[in-house]
Amino acid sequence: MTTTYEPIIQFNNVHFSDKGMPILKNITGSFQEGKITTLVGPSGAGKTTLFRLCNRLISPDSGEILIKDKPIEQYDPIDLRRKIGLALQSATMISGTVYKNLSLPMTLKGEELPEEDAKELLEDVALGGAFLNRNVKDLSGGQKQKVSIARTLVNHPKVLLLDEITSSLDRVSQQDIEELIQKINQKYGTTIIWITHNLEQALSIGDNTWVMMAGEVIETGRSDLLNNPRDERVQRFVRGDME
Amino acid sequence: MSYLALFLSLIFVFIPLILSKTLHLGLEKDTIIATVRSIIQLLAVGYVLQFVFASEQFVFIILMIILMIGAATQNARKKGVTIKGITWKLIATFVFIEVLTQAILLGFGITPPTAQYIIPISGMVVGNSMVLAILFLNRFTAEVEARQDETELILSLGGTPKQAIHTSLVTSIKASTIPTIESQKTIGLVQLPGMMSGQIIAGADPVQAVQFQLLILFLLLTTAIVTSIMLGFLSYPTLFNDKMQMLKIREEE
Structure with a gap:
């Protein structure tokens, strides 16, 4: 049962707006430690903004965010961002090789990522060590997403925020990544929060699900809620009547 | 040079005016404004300098330098309005450059401490610093905008603001100083520098004119590098x- 798990990230009445436009409205809820929670909802629901709040790239206008029961402001931003890893759909790369990108989290600490570790990470994301010295400008969108996931794993985060990371991948690669994330979750107890447009994926890999629409959390619970949503808007979204 | 000769030099203004009018380039208004402004400004400066040189009062030298820094700041700040407190950052940069260069010149006795040397050299230093500041701010604001995702990525992985902005900063410093360094490589081969040409036309010994020009070139090298670096390091924390x-990060999905 989910109730036996402690919340790792807790939102209490969180509001966020940009240039006077409300993006997130009265968000309350928690993500359970060690669980995989999927975030679903139409574009513009505020899902990515929620991730930026968790990683503290932005701060809420009002309300509080607790990380392990402690207000997020009490954490050092650098330590927090290393523990709460973020991989965005855009899979931004710095110019240079795949290795340079994988090594970036270590470079920022003034350290170096051993080549062997980098190759292992590439194997984990089903790219293969041969990609190590490839220039990132020669990679496809899907390959960049894989490098982006591997790069986020370098910091060994306690929480992984994954934003549509399989959207540019083919079916086989998508399954590889799903298996990898599930493996990380089981092996290290890493909490996973995963934004996806793929409801099938949300159902199959998520323990819990949040459904968000227009800046609000509409329904939360075990992922099978998607089979039988209570809210009429969620029913329409699940049927595909709403994007 | 006689006033008649000066008047005849206006032919060089009529040529672009006629061409602009004939080809409908729409440059007439700006050409006329530029011409009138340069006549008034330069004549005014000429009379002011005549007065300052004759008075031999140090306070007038300081006033002239303050005026130069004020005008340079006013001109350059438009390019950096998105950076908080840019006016003070520019003033601090120009004052620092001026103090640094004059301290070296006067301290080592390279130039004598008279208005005749201090004012023209200050004009070249502050003017060059202003151009560099404009080049730097133009490039830096564009780089910050273009590399927003990269900056955010580095922050999200636990990098410091300095690490996150490093590429934008270094690229902008390099890009703004390259023209100064490059132009020094071909100087004398392609064109004779304006100051040196002016001295030669006025009847000075060409070798002495070259010596002064070299001094100015080396001075401008320091000015260029110090301006870009100082402005960069003063500007990035405000982002x-x-x-x-x-502070200016996108929030959309």
Whole structure:
């Protein structure tokens, strides 16, 4: 049962707006430690903004965010961002090789990522060590997403925020990544929060699900809620009547 | 040079005016404004300099330098309006450059401490610093905008604001100083520098004119590098808050 798990990230009445436009409205809820929670909802629901709040790239206008029961402001931003890893759909790369990108989290600490570790990470994301010295400008969108996931794993985060990371991948690669994330979750107890447009994926890999629409959390619970949503808007979204 | 000769030099203004009118380039108004402004400004400066040189009062030298820094700041700040407190950052940069260069020149006795040397050299130093500041701010604001995702990525992985902005900063410093360094490589081969040409036309010994020109070139090298670096390091912290968040970051999905 989910109730036996402690919340790792807790939102209490969180509001966020940009240039006077409300993006997130009265968000309350928690993500359970060690669980995989999927975030679903139409574009513009505020899902990515929620991730930026968790990683503290932005701060809420009002309300509080607790990380392990402690207000997020009490954490050092650098330590927090290393523990709460973020991989965005855009899979931004710095110019240079795949290795340079994988090594970036270590470079920022003034350290170096051993080549062997980098190759292992590439194997984990089903790219293969041969990609190590490839220039990132020669990679496809899907390959960049894989490098982006591997790069986020370098910091060994306690929480992984994954934003549509399989959207540019083919079916086989998508399954590889799903298996990898599930493996990380089981092996290290890493909490996973995963934004996806793929409801099938949300159902199959998520323990819990949040459904968000227009800046609000509409329904939360075990992922099978998607089979039988209570809210009429969620029913329409699940049927595909709403994007 | 006689006033008649000066008047005849206006032919060089009529040529672009006629061409602009004939080809409908729409440059007439700006050409006339530029011509009138340069006549008034340069004549005014000429009379002011005549007065300052004759008075031999140090306070007038300081006033002239303040005027130059004020005008340079006013001109350059438009390019950096998105950077908080840019006016003071520019003033600090120009004052620092002026003090640094004059301290070296006067301290080592390279130039004598008279208005005749201090004012023209200050004009070249502050003017060059202003151009560099404009080049730097233009490039830096564009780089910050273009590399927003990269900056955010580095912050999200636990990088400091300085690490996150490093590429934008270094690229902008390099890009703004390259023209100064490059132009020094071909100087004398392609064109004779304006100051040196002016001295030669006025009847000075060409070798002495070259010596002064070299002094100015080396001075401008320092000015270029110091301006870009100082302005860069003063500017980047204002792009972040104390929570290490980028202040102008996109929030859309």
